Amino acid sequence: xxxxxxxxxxxxxxxxxxxxxxxxxxxxxxxxxxxxxxxxxxxxxxxxxxxxxxxxxxxxxxxxxxxxxxxxxxxxxxxxxxxxxxxxxxxxxxxxxxxxxxxxxxxxxxxxxxxxxxxxxxxxxxxxxxxxxxxxxxxxxxxxxxxxxxxxxxxxxxxxxxxxxxxxxxxxxxxxxxxxxxxxxxxxxxxxxxxxxxxxxxxxxxxxxxxxxxxxxxxxxxxxxxxxxxxxxxxxxxxxxxxxxxxxxxxxxxxxxxxxxxxxxxxxxxxxxxx
Amino acid sequence: xxxxxxxxxxxxxxxxxxxxxxxxxxxxxxxxxxxxxxxxxxxxxxxxxxxxxxxxxxxxxxxxxxxxxxxxxxxxxxxxxxxxxxxxxxxxxxxxxxxxxxxxxxxxxxxxxxxxxxxxxxxxxxxxxxxxxxxxxxxxxxxxxxxxxxxxxxxxxxxxxxxxxxxxxxxxxxxxxxxxxxxxxxxxxxxxxxxxxxxxxxxxxxxxxxxxxxxxxxxxxxxxxxxxxxxxxxxxxxxxxxxxxxxxxxxxxxxxxxxxxxxxxxxxxxxxxxxxxxxxxxxxxxxxxxxxxxxxxxxxxxxxxxxxxxxxxxxxxxxxxxxxxxxxxxxxxxxxxxxxxxxxxxxxxxxxxxxxxxxxxxxxxxxxxxxxxxxxxxxxxxxxxxxxxxxxxxxxxxxxxxxxxxxxxxxxxxxxxxxxxxxxxxxxxxxxxxxxxxxxxxxxxxxxxxxxxxxxxxxxxxxxxxxxxxxxxxxxxxxxxxxxxxxxxxxxxxxxxxxxxxxxxxxxxxxxxxxxxxxxxxxxxxxxxxxxxxxxxxxxxxxxxxxxxxxxxxxxxxxxxxxxxxxxxxxxxxxxxxxxxxxxxxxxxxxxxxxxxxxxxxxxxxxxxxxxxxxxxxxx
Numbered sequence: 001x002x003x004x005x006x007x008x009x010x011x012x013x014x015x016x017x018x019x020x021x022x023x024x025x026x027x028x029x030x031x032x033x034x035x036x037x038x039x040x041x042x043x044x045x046x047x048x049x050x051x052x053x054x055x056x057x058x059x060x061x062x063x064x065x066x067x068x069x070x071x072x073x074x075x076x077x078x079x080x081x082x083x084x085x086x087x088x089x090x091x092x093x094x095x096x097x098x099x100x101x102x103x104x105x106x107x108x109x110x111x112x113x114x115x116x117x118x119x120x121x122x123x124x125x126x127x128x129x130x131x132x133x134x135x136x137x138x139x140x141x142x143x144x145x146x147x148x149x150x151x152x153x154x155x156x157x158x159x160x161x162x163x164x165x166x167x168x169x170x171x172x173x174x175x176x177x178x179x180x181x182x183x184x185x186x187x188x189x190x191x192x193x194x195x196x197x198x199x200x201x202x203x204x205x206x207x208x209x210x211x212x213x214x215x216x217x218x219x220x221x222x223x224x225x226x227x228x229x230x231x232x233x234x235x236x237x238x239x240x241x242x243x244x245x246x247x248x249x250x251x252x253x254x255x256x257x258x259x260x261x262x263x264x265x266x267x268x269x270x271x272x273x274x275x
Numbered sequence: 276x277x278x279x280x281x282x283x284x285x286x287x288x289x290x291x292x293x294x295x296x297x298x299x300x301x302x303x304x305x306x307x308x309x310x311x312x313x314x315x316x317x318x319x320x321x322x323x324x325x326x327x328x329x330x331x332x333x334x335x336x337x338x339x340x341x342x343x344x345x346x347x348x349x350x351x352x353x354x355x356x357x358x359x360x361x362x363x364x365x366x367x368x369x370x371x372x373x374x375x376x377x378x379x380x381x382x383x384x385x386x387x388x389x390x391x392x393x394x395x396x397x398x399x400x401x402x403x404x405x406x407x408x409x410x411x412x413x414x415x416x417x418x419x420x421x422x423x424x425x426x427x428x429x430x431x432x433x434x435x436x437x438x439x440x441x442x443x444x445x446x447x448x449x450x451x452x453x454x455x456x457x458x459x460x461x462x463x464x465x466x467x468x469x470x471x472x473x474x475x476x477x478x479x480x481x482x483x484x485x486x487x488x489x490x491x492x493x494x495x496x497x498x499x500x501x502x503x504x505x506x507x508x509x510x511x512x513x514x515x516x517x518x519x520x521x522x523x524x525x526x527x528x529x530x531x532x533x534x535x536x537x538x539x540x541x542x543x544x545x546x547x548x549x550x551x552x553x554x555x556x557x558x559x560x561x562x563x564x565x566x567x568x569x570x571x572x573x574x575x576x577x578x579x580x581x582x583x584x585x586x587x588x589x590x591x592x593x594x595x596x597x598x599x600x601x602x603x604x605x606x607x608x609x610x611x612x613x614x615x616x617x618x619x620x621x622x623x624x625x626x627x628x629x630x631x632x633x634x635x636x637x638x639x640x641x642x643x644x645x646x647x648x649x650x651x652x653x654x655x656x657x658x659x660x661x662x663x664x665x666x667x668x669x670x671x672x673x674x675x676x677x678x679x680x681x682x683x684x685x686x687x688x689x690x691x692x693x694x695x696x697x698x699x700x701x702x703x704x705x706x707x708x709x710x711x712x713x714x715x716x717x718x719x720x721x722x723x724x725x726x727x728x729x730x731x732x733x734x735x736x737x738x739x740x741x742x743x744x745x746x747x748x749x750x751x752x753x754x755x756x757x758x759x760x761x762x763x764x765x766x767x768x769x770x771x772x773x774x775x776x777x778x779x780x781x782x783x784x785x786x787x788x789x790x791x792x793x794x795x796x797x798x799x800x801x802x803x804x805x806x807x808x809x810x811x812x813x814x815x816x817x818x819x820x821x822x823x824x825x826x827x828x829x830x831x832x833x834x835x836x837x838x839x840x841x842x843x844x845x846x847x848x849x850x851x852x853x854x855x856x857x858x859x860x861x862x863x864x865x866x867x868x869x870x871x872x873x874x875x876x877x878x879x880x881x882x883x884x885x886x887x888x889x890x891x892x893x894x895x
Binding site for chain 2: 041045046049053076083087106107110147162166169185192
């Protein structure tokens with residue numbers, strides 16, 4: 001019986017070395033290749049800004065919308081879109097983009113100034129409605145309170161409380177220290193539970209902006225309004241409203257909204273831009 | 276503007292695109308009754324008006340290769356047609372010549388296309404060879420040419436014909452050992468100030484016996500310390516005849532540059548070198564001839580200018596009663612508004628135009644005070660250079676874009692601009708008068724772009740941080756669950772520790788049970804240091820019996836060995852272990868009566884005691 005030919009040791013090493021060399025190549029090849037249809041958002045953004053300076057707002061918006069359609073987002077992008085819509089005399093869309101821009105730290109204050117400016121315009125147009133304090137309070141909980149930050153605060157409080165409790169029980173046994181720890185931990189836990197409840201509740205609501213010059217609030221979706229009802233509660237462009245997602249989901253083309261003066265009703269979904 | 280002439284219809288003119296705007300306004304003012312008569316009038320005039328449009332884009336001219344020639348010299352007569360679009364051109368009608376004769380009446384033709392400042396330009400050229408026959412000053416009469424069915428003519432051209440070696444322009448004899456062909460760097464300014472324009476010409480001198488067929492630059496010209504502008508697109512001068520050291524030479528400008536010294540002190544302009552393909556028409560040999568030239572008289576020669584050193588001085592400090600914009604040269608400054616009446620929110624440009632010759636590219640933007648109710652956008656700079664000018668000249672515009680934020684009449688205050696005139700070597704002031712701008716409200720706009728101290732309608736520019744993927748909700752993050760799990764785990768563990776600690780201190784039996792192993796082990800450890808064997812066995816007995824009573828919660832004393840083992844059996848301790856325990860305890864109890872127990876036995880029994888305690892710990 002003949003022995004099977006053996007590869008010399010150095011040959012084996014070479015094979016394994018080439019394998020090691022090939023491995024990174026294969027790994028690199030397996031990495032996702034950027035799509036050729038991808039865009040350079042900064043280049044387009046600069047181009048859009050240039051067109052804004054040229055007073056060519058429609059084309060600037062085309063470019064900004066292209067950036068947005070590729071999934072890129074930034075505060076300055078939304079802010080500049082808001083400015084462009086101001087120049088194009090479209091308060092609703094301007095308000096919509098200022099609201100979006102306000103969610104970014106770098107443009108938060110600028111966008112707030114833009115929204116104040118739109119409020120000022122609404123006063124000039126006679127479409128301003130007051131923000132009732134109760135609804136302002138509710139809306140703060142639903143949209144403005146920054147749930148994650150509050151949950152973080154609760155978690156930190158809970159952890160500090162537990163550490164203090166351990167100290168009071170085991171390190172330096174003392175009822176007072178342990179009691180303080182329990183108080184802190186319970187407060188943190190309550191804060192977490194409360195914020196989570198609000199967060200879950202807020203998931204049923206969305207902020208939206210009216211983008212049509214005037215839209216009537218219907219008592220039922222598809223309900224035909226009489227002349228009297230038409231004059232009752234119109235919602236004007238650039239109104240920032242609260243939309244009930246749960247209710248609205250039952251009707252495909254209608255949305256149930258609440259104005260900030262507490263008036264509620266149904267409006268066509270096309271009249272809104274959901275934030 | 277009309278540059279040609281139509282023999283049948285005479286001179287014509289045009290008002291350009293402005294005419295359409297004027298006509299429109301004119302028609303707007305007419306009553307319906309007057310309109311018909313006016314339209315009829317314009318229909319009659321229409322062909323004439325159309326002709327003017329044709330002429331606007333067309334230029335016909337004639338030129339000669341040299342205006343100063345000697346008898347027998349041949350020169351070229353060129354007829355140029357410049358147009359913005361292709362034309363149907365006929366062959367030029369050549370006029371009769373006095374003192375000259377055509378060598379051939381069949382022209383050499385060429386067509387070229389160029390794009391200058393975004394404007395397309397086509398040039399048709401017809402070239403004729405002419406020979407000078409008689410001395411005197413003669414005029415080549417206008418050449419007529421048919422273009423798109425219309426006839427145009429050129430301006431007459433004057434040519435002076437003289438005897439050979441007569442009164443030629445005499446240049447100063449700079450080189451005593453002057454060669455048959457050489458190049459020189461000629462500057463228009465020897466002692467410039469920093470930033471002043473110097474025209475540098477690379478000039479080729481060659482004897483009449485030499486023909487220069489072509490040349491190319493052999494080394495890039497590095498003018499360190501100078502900002503350089505190429506003026507080679509300017510109209511190049513034709514070769515001209517000059518007398519140098521009593522010899523007739525031809526002089527041709529090969530290249531022209533504008534140099535601007537960027538620092539003061541001693542600056543050197545390096546040599547400029549070319550390689551020229553020359554042809555010797557005489558029979559003699561010169562210093563460029565070699566043995567291998569053979570019968571062909573064409574050869575390449577390398578030519579180089581000498582380096583030049585200039586002393587660049589600092590311009591005097593500018594006066595403080597105006598705004599110095601780093602302009603050196605001969606400039607005029609003007610400031611205008613793109614429109615004097617704008618709607619609220621509309622943009623208006625404040626245009627500052629600096630026109631003239633000098634360091635156009637280095638002029639800085641003047642700054643003006645604008646009323647606070649205007650948003651200012653990024654200013655724009657536009658340089659329009661006159662490509663055909665022999666100097667760096669043209670205009671530079673600065674456009675400040677303003678957007679009105681409130682209605683009213685606003686004034687941009689007067690301003691003084693200071694320019695250094697390099698010809699007069701002094702500063703000149705230009706007072707820009709104040710500008711008045713009226714801002715009106717747009718009645719149709721729903722949004723009033725009114726003045727607001729808190730909000731400026733200015734876009735955010737610059738580099739932006741882009742986000743692409745949507746932020747997942749916090750409960751999808753691992754850290755959220757970890758941050759909740761850690762305190763829960765800590766709480767459970769610490770609570771257990773707390774309970775154990777409380778039981779130890781509050782429950783004596785539990786304390787005995789928990790401490791039994793520790794106490795027994797400690798006691799057995801202490802026995803190893805004892806010398807008295809009987810005390811050792813007494814200690815072993817105590818350790819084992821106390822361990823059993825502590826673990827089984829029995830009274831600490833008063834038990835016989837059998838009672839202890841019985842208690843163990845009641846707790847289902849394995850029989851072999853119980854027997855071993857009994858044997859050890861009995862041995863310990865009886866050893867005191869033994870005559871002389873050995874140390875080895877004691878050590879072995881201590882080990883056995885440890886083993887028994889360990890095994891009992893598992894079962895109790």
